[in-house]
Amino acid sequence: MGPGPSDVHPRVLAASARPTIGHLDPEFITLMDEIKGLLREAFKTNNAYTLPLSAPGSAAMEAAFANLVEPGDKVIVCINGVFGARMAENVRRMGGVLITVEDRWGEPVDPEKLRAALVSHPDAKVVALVHAETSTGVCSDVKTLCAMAKNSGCLTIVDSVTGLAGVELRVDDWQIDVAYSGTQKCLSCPPGISLITYSQAAAKCVEGRNTPVQSWFLDLSLLMAYWDGDGARAYHHTAPVNAMYGLHEALLMVHEEGIENAWGRHRDMHQRLLAGLDEIGLTMVVDEKYRLPQLNVVSVPDGIDEAKIRRDVLNRYNLEIGAGLGVFAGKVWRIGLMGYAARQENVTLCTNALRQALL
């Protein structure tokens, strides 16, 4: 119950342990096609360019920027936690011109600040923001922010590593040009794979580049020749076959539950956790309006050694909860209710383990 990796469902673990077949085997190609379809369903998109990447979420972030940003391109990055700051670092390394819109940790991205940045920088090409900030437990209003960016002629990049399948996300309706996520949060897959989708506008931007994408491994055009070829797929890299078995199973489980039902289950378990934490006098850092149900950031009471509590619940109850990052280090715990972990027995275990540890 940390900020991820989350508990992996036994069905997913079992799928991952099936014998490895070739990454160009006809049966594997069928699996790839099914994964693409299921991913579109989870992202709520019709984007043709929707695929898993053979590397974790950090690489998906890099893929988003590496494909859309050329040296000299102006990029507005909204920062309200660790992952916004990491986006900014990516823009710098791509040789982009970085404009930042900053909000305090624990607050969502402020649409008025983005509006001002768009007015000051009418030549901006891309607006990037984090949907579900894993470092703070805050959900930003992606729909409103992306509408503003699109009205100003920008492409939009949205990090939903912690968001996908845990909270409402609608790639097409919300005008997101590139969204990416990870397997190890609300999909309850082992970490190591990421998921990305590019709109037609984003794909057109990649096709029209003046310079090659600086990363060969993350170059969308090369990846799509493997993921979207007709008949014989072009060899790019060797896909992580067993991880794809696991991803396929996890996406199938989301499909069986229904994506809206998955969102609802996360909300429901979040409410139950809040009630339990309230009973033992623990309070939340983030205002009710912006809270992520799947990532609960709790204030450490005064005088408590937070690391000792985490060690206690790990050693006594086999329960992991997360520490704070950055400015939140030492001040908060991060309690995940992600995917398979979002169920009643975990809520009960967590609140009672904390109750005992805090005695």
Place this chain on the structure above:
Amino acid sequence: MGPGPSDVHPRVLAASARPTIGHLDPEFITLMDEIKGLLREAFKTNNAYTLPLSAPGSAAMEAAFANLVEPGDKVIVCINGVFGARMAENVRRMGGVLITVEDRWGEPVDPEKLRAALVSHPDAKVVALVHAETSTGVCSDVKTLCAMAKNSGCLTIVDSVTGLAGVELRVDDWQIDVAYSGTQKCLSCPPGISLITYSQAAAKCVEGRNTPVQSWFLDLSLLMAYWDGDGARAYHHTAPVNAMYGLHEALLMVHEEGIENAWGRHRDMHQRLLAGLDEIGLTMVVDEKYRLPQLNVVSVPDGIDEAKIRRDVLNRYNLEIGAGLGVFAGKVWRIGLMGYAARQENVTLCTNALRQALL
């Protein structure tokens, strides 16, 4: 029995399916330390900077060049197959000045050509070459080539994706500054992870860079803060926990067998396969002196539809063998004897399946 992924040992599959724990869990940190030690043993190196990367071999290639090469650096790349050509593409994307030394497919890198290139380009910073060319089944003389490069003051990058644990490789003795490999060849792990080691000279080169490494995800200095921190590791990305369980188990199996014994087993099975192929009139593409035991490239006899034969053995015997790549497309089969696949029953199955299919 294709060119990889190879068959995965049941012990490795079972390890991969263990419940996922946190990537900062103390137990996982212990596992990371054991992996680093076992990797040094397999690579025959004492390099402190020896670690797995959370992405496939292609990303390890990119990591090698991204960390050592800055824009304007002159890099000599030896090309004798697909993966040498891919190295050249990496140098271009890094903004390096590319010098190529080319040999025909099926031939090893010619030391005399490298010598001439080093004389013509005394300002070269890096020499890169492929140890075990997966596209051609050729083994180049890494020891001689690296000695030449080092005598000219260059750093050396060696691709041993298919080499590691299947054929002699001595990173320290052979003066390799960066060597990388994959999990899915002679280690018999699922694909998706790669392995890399940097010498002190390579690490010093990274520390002395004038420009940031263009990839945040593959930046050695950031990776080492996670892989080599004392006590609390710096968070970089979420490690692929289950894939690391599998890698740990596979490296443990190499340790149990002994790396020299693993090389010997591959040689032995290769000789048995050759005898079987000879009986049915099939001949090898590569001269005996340069053959990789773990990747056998066989000429398709005149008048044979090679794709039909591959389909036949896949459908009738559940046996995968590989097609030719690039200039070898349609002309060769690639038969892998890698790791767990390098055993007598596979040699027997393969030769008899081909005998039947060719009738």
